[in-house]
Amino acid sequence: MEKDIKKQLEMINMGTEDILVRDELEDIIEGSIKDEDPLKVKLGLDPTAPDIHLGHTVVLNKLRTFQDLGHKAILIIGDYTARIGDPSGRSALRPKLSPDTIDRNAETYMKQAFKILDPDRTELVRNSRWLQPLNFEDILGLTSRFTVARMLERDDFKKRFKGNVPIAIMEFLYPIMQAYDSVAIEADIELGGTDQRFNLLMGRELQKDMGQRPQIAITMPILVGTDGREKMSKSLGNYIGVDESPSETFGKIMSIPDQAMLDYFRLLTRLDSVEIENIGSDMERGSLNPSLAKRRLAGIIIGYLHSAGEAEEAEKEFDRVFKAGEAPDDIEESVIDSSKYKDGRIWAARILTDSGLAASNGEARRLIKQGAVRIDSRKIDDDSLELEIKDLHGKIIQKGKRHFRRIIVE
Numbered sequence: 001m002e003k004d005i006k007k008q009l010e011m012i013n014m015g016t017e018d019i020l021v022r023d024e025l026e027d028i029i030e031g032s033i034k035d036e037d038p039l040k041v042k043l044g045l046d047p048t049a050p051d052i053h054l055g056h057t058v059v060l061n062k063l064r065t066f067q068d069l070g071h072k073a074i075l076i077i078g079d080y081t082a083r084i085g086d087p088s089g090r091s092a093l094r095p096k097l098s099p100d101t102i103d104r105n106a107e108t109y110m111k112q113a114f115k116i117l118d119p120d121r122t123e124l125v126r127n128s129r130w131l132q133p134l135n136f137e138d139i140l141g142l143t144s145r146f147t148v149a150r151m152l153e154r155d156d157f158k159k160r161f162k163g164n165v166p167i168a169i170m171e172f173l174y175p176i177m178q179a180y181d182s183v184a185i186e187a188d189i190e191l192g193g194t195d196q197r198f199n200l201l202m203g204r205e206l207q208k209d210m211g212q213r214p215q216i217a218i219t220m221p222i223l224v225g226t227d228g229r230e231k232m233s234k235s236l237g238n239y240i241g242v243d244e245s246p247s248e249t250f251g252k253i254m255s256i257p258d259q260a261m262l263d264y265f266r267l268l269t270r271l272d273s274v275e276i277e278n279i280g281s282d283m284e285r286g287s288l289n290p291s292l293a294k295r296r297l298a299g300i301i302i303g304y305l306h307s308a309g310e311a312e313e314a315e316k317e318f319d320r321v322f323k324a325g326e327a328p329d330d331i332e333e334s335v336i337d338s339s340k341y342k343d344g345r346i347w348a349a350r351i352l353t354d355s356g357l358a359a360s361n362g363e364a365r366r367l368i369k370q371g372a373v374r375i376d377s378r379k380i381d382d383d384s385l386e387l388e389i390k391d392l393h394g395k396i397i398q399k400g401k402r403h404f405r406r407i408i409v410e
Contacts, residue, residue: 001070
């Protein structure tokens with residue numbers, strides 16, 4: 001365990017949004033060092049989707065920091081809480097997931113989380129272990145400790161109540177269940193995003209009410225997406241998936257705005273604050289080109305998610321595609337069934353939609369008009385263009401700078 005309390009506090013503080021309560025945090029770390037007793041640091045993940053992106057890894061990176069400091073990381077897979085779904089930031093009740101779907105998602109979550117965490121130093125547990133055995137009397141006892149007024153202090157519940165939007169009583173149970181997770185494992189610290197503040201404080205209250213030392217709640221900022229404006233989200237298309245290829249990840253990181261880069265260093269890497277400040281000051285003075293800093297950032301993140309060797313290959317691939325103007329080595333194939341086209345011709349926009357490079361014909365036509373589409377390096381700018389299918393076999397269609405498909409005619 002790291003024996004320097006100042007070093008521990010510096011590492012824990014870096015990149016955090018809020019720590020509730022800071023004075024208590026210093027006290028329990030001091031006691032942990034003195035007694036050589038690692039703190040129990042809790043992070044809960046609800047497997048409500050099959051995969052995660054870098055935005056989700058912000059709290060995972062902070063949990064990894066606690067591991068590196070010598071504390072005990074407890075990763076709770078919310079297989080039981082996922083049956084309700086976290087109402088944080090939601091304007092309506094989440095759709096109900098089947099137990100099979102939750103289990104499949106949980107397997108993916110664990111695999112992806114261990115790209116960040118050290119599996120040998122992580123206690124992995126499902127909260128169904130203690131939530132499922134609760135009987136109705138137990139649940140009544142838990143709900144009696146909180147009031148409806150307390151629940152309506154939560155911002156999303158308050159907005160829905162004022163807007164006359166239905167709130168299921170079941171949704172009130174979610175923060176109580178998450179709070180009970182903290183009681184069940186006797187958590188010293190719980191991590192979460194800024195949208196988890198209410199839930200984390202509920203855990204603190206319930207622990208205190210049930211005779212335990214209340215946990216410290218640490219919230220982490222929401223990571224902006226590759227557009228540098230909105231939070232990272234699959235629905236907005238500004239995300240970097242944890243399971244994306246190294247070359248795709250490298251290209252996306254190189255595309256983030258310069259002003260977002262330091263936050264990515266703070267929230268997604270394990271560099272110390274001094275080194276990150278030096279990167280920022282070097283860029284301000286002009287002694288460090290932002291593109292070089294982004295290359296370093298991409299290499300670090302890909303190294304965490306894959307390996308240092310794959311990070312190097314991704315950088316070489318990036319240079320081949322963007323500097324030399326070559327197509328990447330590994331291009332996904334897109335098959336055209338020629339029997340569907342009796343006249344032997346195909347609309348250029350249709351190639352984009354069929355290959356997955358555009359979500360609709362309208363989007364495909366806009367891309368073509370913008371000059372963002374090439375076939376074998378030839379720019380296509382006529383959105384009504386039709387091409388001979390037999391001439392397309394083996395050719396490469398390109399959207400923008402990073403997206404390619406090799407056309408196969410059958």
